[in-house]
């Protein structure tokens with residue numbers, strides 16, 4: 014496993030960067046924030062993303078994907094973080110895609126993965142209950158019914174719930190974890206309004222599911238669910254890395270141009286050292302994210318690595334965005350200036366499926382203490 | 383590939399046959415590191431045997447050319463050698479400033495006769511070197527150094543004082559920064575010279591550290607002489623060489639940031655302080671600090687690997703390498719503080735068998751110097767701010 018991008022990966026990264034800078038950039042985000050579409054994203058953009066094949070990057074060729082690997086997916090997510098691009102990529106590709114790949118039955122994979130790869134479907138993951146994500150605290154919401162299962166639960170922070178065609182609902186029964194594929198008709202959705210102005214919702218489930226909707230219970234209770242969630246944590250860390258790096262670069266650019274006391278503020282050592290230290294931390298983030306992405310592709314046991322990546326980037330994303338505002342001074346507090354978008358998105362991304370504290374704790378548990 | 387695997391086999395056999403049993407045990411501290419020299423400090427007689435055997439194959443400096451005492455091994459072969467040594471727990475046969483600092487600078491800037499004269503004795507562990515950079519009034523601002531070298535035809539006459547010269551009392555030769563010209567800017571007129579510490583006019587006075595030992599000295603030059611043939615590079619252009627050597631010194635010091643012990647500090651804490659039913663360390667606030675340290679160590683180690691991999695892939699030494707000295711030494715200080723938190727009174731013992739000679743306390747105190755020696759943390763941050771982030775001078 015080498016921690017360096019090969020030529021093909023660099024090309025993918027650069028072409029993603031080029032496209033997003035043009036078509037899904039920070040001004041596009043502002044336009045979306047000011048005038049959101051009913052679905053919560055721009056359909057034309059989503060189609061272009063699908064046409065470029067990004068939705069199928071990590072999906073196996075036999076299911077209509079490119080078999081390119083998870084590192085490629087991470088590179089695209091990083092660029093989406095950097096440009097604050099809005100699309101159902103996280104919900105559909107990263108979350109639903111990973112869980113189906115790990116825990117879907119063969120029939121389910123054949124039915125759904127090609128649709129994800131082609132961008133035909135918006136699919137999402139409904140897992141969090143209450144105000145925090147905690148896998149160990151999920152309620153017993155699944156019971157056996159005559160010809161299947163009854164599921165009664167309220168799920169929160171479900172990304173793109175308003176527009177989703179299908180939901181992967183994860184819950185528990187008396188034996189362990191259960192997962193089901195449900196259609197939009199099976200659930201009721203209420204929009205949540207979050208600081209990052211992305212579409213998410215509360216999903217109330219009170220329905221019966223047949224056996225064909227049930228994800229493979231062996232995988233859900235073996236390594237599958239953990240592996241899928243680990244992949245998702247790593248993907249979110251990659252997006253957060255892109256966002257944090259961009260917030261930092263914008264801040265350093267400002268340090269080079271803003272003048273006070275007759276000099277550019279970047280000449281003040283108090284700011285220089287904070288910026289240099291943050292640079293060091295971001296380099297560490299970049300390394301651990303790449304290590305985690307590569308570990309997914311090599312099939313290695315992930316242990317605490319996914320939580321290490323998420324915890325480390327979460328911690329530094331706080332610093333990068335807080336310093337981003339502080340070092341801009343008053344203008345950093347204005348809605349008109351873009352730096353504020355980064356702090357809002359950073360915190361929501363951090364809290365999606367476990368914040369810094371959740372992942373630091375899990376990293377320690379996996380480390381044996 | 384077959385070449386490499388036959389090299390591995392031969393190496394394994396040779397190490398098996400030639401590495402003394404006593405040299406397959408972990409080193410216990412600075413005293414156990416073999417530095418060679420005319421008057422070597424020896425904690426075990428096998429150190430000399432082991433060093434001689436390795437030197438006879440060029441394996442004390444395996445990547446150096448054969449003509450200079452090395453074995454001319456490729457990077458891949460060196461890696462195999464290191465792996466095979468690690469496999470049997472073989473100690474490094476020789477560590478010295480000659481190998482880690484002067485050698486790379488001479489290979490890069492020295493002329494042929496300088497390389498032939500000075501490199502083989504370093505490789506064989508016959509000559510031990512010290513570093514004459516810092517002066518009482520030239521520390522972080524190293525280029526303001528004032529030790530004077532006067533042109534006397536075939537030699538220079540040297541007058542002045544160095545300070546913090548590590549192992550000046552044990553070393554045979556010194557690589558020294560002197561001022562040969564005062565007329566230009568402070569970075570001009572500095573020359574990089576080599577001379578024998580046994581020359582008349584050189585005196586050293588050990589300085590005791592807070593850790594109790596005296597690894598460094600004040601070094602005085604009172605009409606000491608250095609032959610002109612021992613000026614490395616151009617006269618007056620020594621600053622470039624000084625900086626090049628510093629990058630090698632910093633690389634060596636950064637490695638402190640990667641931990642080599644088998645048990646992590648978290649696992650050690652679990653053993654000493656106990657865990658609850660869920661396996662979590664009972665000391666909750668300490669647990670969080672340890673976890674953040676472990677997290678940073680893992681990410682730092684990955685960064686060292688990434689930079690190596692990028693260089694191997696021909697992408698050059700990226701800007702990330704500029705953080706190593708700073709981050710690695712700060713990490714090592716954090717680790718040593720955590721040792722105190724985990725071991726408590728046991729880590730504060732100074733002397734006697736009960737405290738293994740105050741090993742933990744002394745290592746903790748010594749670690750404070752990591753972020754000073756070789757350029758302080760603040761100086762490293764200045765470098766990152768200016769060179770990498772492009773921020774201007776105040």
Ligand SMILES: Cc1cc2nc3c(=O)[nH]c(=O)nc-3n(C[C@H](O)[C@H](O)[C@H](O)COP(=O)(O)OP(=O)(O)OC[C@H]3O[C@@H](n4cnc5c(N)ncnc54)[C@H](O)[C@@H]3O)c2cc1C
Pocket residue numbers: 512513514515516517518520521522523545546547548549598751752754755756757758759760761764
């Ligand atoms: C264990 C040890 C071994 C050593 N071995 C050797 C050796 O073998 N040979 C040798 O030549 N030297 C050696 N040194 C010396 C070392 O290189 C110097 O101590 C170091 O460069 C700092 O210089 P100084 O001690 O004069 O501190 P100063 O430069 O006086 O620094 C004092 C404080 O001011 C800060 N400071 C200074 N300038 C700036 C600035 N521009 N911006 C912000 N902060 C600043 C420093 O970071 C530091 O915190 C050794 C030092 C130690 C601790």
